[in-house]
Amino acid sequence: SSEEWRKVSDSERKNLGLTVENDGEFWMTFEDWCKNFTDVDICRTVNTSYFSLHKTWEKEIMFGAWEKHPEPLLNRAGGCFDNRETFLQNPRWESLCILVWFHCTCGFTAREKLCGAQAEPCPSGPLALTPLLLQVEDNRRYRLHKLTVQERVATSPYSNTRSVFLRRALQRGRYVLVPTTFIPGVPTAFILRLYTDVPSKLRELKADRPEMTCWSLLCGYPRRVTQIKVHSAEGLQKQDGSGGADPYVLIKCENQSRRSAVQRGTTSPVFNTQVIFYRKDTDSPVTIQVWNSSLLRDAFLGQAVLAASPGEPRQQRRLRLRGRGGGDAAELPGHISVTVLSSDDLAEL
Structure with missing residues (x-):
């Protein structure tokens, strides 16, 4: 609607890609722009x-x-x-x-x-x-x-x-x-x-929960949702001559797993890794493992096994690392700090 646009020919408008639409774009003189704005971000x-x-x-x-x-x-x-x-x-x-x-x-x-x-x-x-x-x-x-x-x-x-x-x-x-x-x-x-x-x-993001399909009726539909956040670890076993380690966490549930980034040169890493699992088998536990990253072969540093049921505490917890096996597995050096939340309402979390 500005007078200046009447001086621009149709061919020039086409070359400029000018369209008159309600899309948030507007025209103003350079003098007015300088009066009203102090900074501009140019995005290529x-x-x-x-x-x-x-x-x-x-x-x-x-x-x-x-x-x-x-x-x-x-x-x-x-x-x-x-x-x-x-x-x-x-x-x-x-x-x-x-x-x-x-x-x-x-x-x-x-x-x-x-x-x-x-x-x-x-x-x-x-x-x-x-x-x-x-x-x-x-x-x-x-x-x-x-x-x-x-x-x-x-x-x-x-x-x-x-x-x-x-x-x-x-x-x-x-x-x-x-x-x-x-x-x-x-x-x-x-x-x-x-x-x-x-x-x-x-x-x-449009869906609130996993979709119910014919395939899910045959193979099973999730019955529980579980959120896990691994905050940090401390006191891990030293893995090199300098007294450090390159740890990461591997979080597993049923046939799903997620791995964190490697934290270099520390036995007290901060992970702040978050995952969410939609679980079909509510009796299957959640396993949080700590590993040391190595060029040839990663070393197992310990794990914590959780039932992750809705009745468990929802506040941050400090867990002792243990070896592979059940609850009677041998204790290993180190602890991990985690927060675990579970619900049988798939749309709660």
Whole structure:
């Protein structure tokens, strides 16, 4: 609608990729831009790594909406983190980082806010928005329903603007990105843009629990969900001449297993490894093993075997490492600190 655009021919508009849509993009003069902004992030979306040493960016764009619904599992307008009962009902996207560090720049733009059955624009002005980033279990595939062992790793102050941005350097792991409004129950569409310097494998988390299929009827459907977080270990057996070790943990349940990263040169490692298992056989225990990484052959340092039933304590526990075998196996040097939560309601955790 600006006078300046009338001076741009149709061919030039096509070359610029100009489209007139309600997608959050806008035009302003450079003088006005200088008056209103102090910083700008420039994200390269074209991979120039073949002929440039400069960092390139992977770009993902998702379209979503905060939608109010009386059924908690269907509600998608949960509000800010302080609304503990509804916060996790917001839309969520999962991102997997496969390298040790990656830079994440995310932003989202509130589109035209709609009210009522006729979808008429609301006159109340910009919403208070912010993205929130959670580090979750390394193998999570379904929506979160309760914050237990997960960590809130990044957020920004709520701002009554059309667009908000967040940039962080993150460690290797799996993350859930939650776009939020400050007030719950406000129906609004939004656009989410994510820039990372490694592939993010971004996808929306829609399912609350494993799907019941004909195959699951034949092979068994999960009856229990268990979350495990291995915080740390201490007093492990020394493995080299300098008195150190290169330990990692291996967490096993039924035919599933997850391995942590190796912690170099320490007998008191901090793992902070999280996993979640959907278990068909509730009598099958969870085994947490500690190993020493070696070039030729990894060495077994001990294990802890847990029933992981819903009645067990949910607070952090310190467990003695033992050898292979049952509860009567010989004690080995070292302890591990773990938090284990189980529920027979697959949508609780």
